[in-house]
Amino acid sequence: MGKVFIVGAGPGDPELLTLKAYRVLKTADVILYDRLVNEEILSLRKKDCKLVYVGKEDGKHTLPQEEINRLLLFYARACERVVRLKGGDPFIFGRGAEEALFLEKHGIPYEFVPGVSSFYAVPEYAGIPLTFRGLSSSFVVVTGHETVGKEKYVDWKAFKDVDTIVVLMGVKNRQRIARELIEAGRSPYEPVAFIERGTTDRQRTVVTTLGEVAENPPPVSPPAVIVIGKVVGLKEKLSAFNETHAREEFHGKLDEPAERPATGHPLI
Structure with a gap:
């Protein structure tokens, strides 16, 4: 065995x-x-x-x-x-x-x-922090894949006061999710980011508002991570270096790691 x-x-x-x-x-x-x-x-x-x-x-x-x-x-x-x-x-x-x-x-x-996990790594590659002093001191990670009527269906009203919401597997249901969050009391002007194929050389980020997603959702293809909250507004300042300079040098080169020192416990 x-x-x-x-x-x-x-x-x-x-x-x-x-x-x-x-x-x-x-x-x-x-x-x-x-x-x-x-x-x-x-x-x-x-x-x-x-x-x-x-x-x-x-x-x-x-x-x-x-x-x-x-x-x-x-x-x-x-x-x-x-x-x-x-x-x-x-x-x-x-x-x-x-x-x-x-x-x-x-x-x-x-x-x-x-x-x-993609829930924090993908936004980070896009220049979007999940927490930021003065903007976000709380965040929640939730699946957007569940369907209405399911026994454990997500209660979006519970996230009314959470600073930052990260939605995984939510592209298909993005319009319904946006509408439910607005109905729960979140502002239709709140920024939303869709990050397609995050951390790869095909990464693409679409920034819009919750109201726009509810009325006219942008074309987005899975896999994508959705980030909702004021921290999305930091992307413009933080992403330029990360998406241009950092990945030009380091992204996607999987090299053989150096040999371990002779001392210490084995990893496996």
């Missing part, structure tokens, strides 16, 4: 992969990966590592979660080191905990390897 590593691949830029995730991927026998995982990260695998795509995409035929669980169980019993690779962080709307409970139920050992 093998061990399953539930690993966060980060938000897109391969250089945001953690060192521990890097080392786990280099030794994996099989990698079950999601749709938003950067292909450059997959290229880190050893030559005989098997890749299994288990991604989900809205509106397209994809594997149900039960089938993904079955595949995890199958490979955990057949291989020594199995990696379940997820975009962002496995515990942020990633079903990492659900899959871990399934493995525990079947006696399969597992380990979590946290990843850099």
Whole structure:
């Protein structure tokens, strides 16, 4: 019986992969990966590592979660080191905990390897801080994927007084979300940013207002992170350096890390 590593691949830029995730991927026998995982990260695998795509995409035929669980169980019993690779962080709307409970139920050992989450990394690449003295001392991260009538449907009224709202997986429902927030008491003039394909070389940011999204939502394609709040207004000043100079030098170059010192505990 093998061990399953539930690993966060980060938000897109391969250089945001953690060192521990890097080392786990280099030794994996099989990698079950999601749709938003950067292909450059997959290229880190050893030559005989098997890749299994288990991604989900809205509106397209994809594997149900039960089938993904079955595949995890199958490979955990057949291989020594199995990696379940997820975009962002496995515990942020990633079903990492659900899959871990399934493995525990079947006696399969597992380990979590946290990843850099898109909820803060993507806005940061766009020059939008989630907190800022005098503008935002609180923020909330919420899924925009749930549908009306669902038992755990998001109560947008609960976020009326939160300074900054970050919405993941909310592109499809952006107009409804904006309308509900305005109905809850948020200003229609409040700035909103849509950040498409964040942290990649195809990143694009659209800035508008909550009222505009409610009446005439801008064309935006997923994956995109939505940021609502006054901090969006800082983008114009903060993004110029980050999106031009910093990424010209560092973005997306995944180099071999230096050897570890001889002392200290191993990472894995």
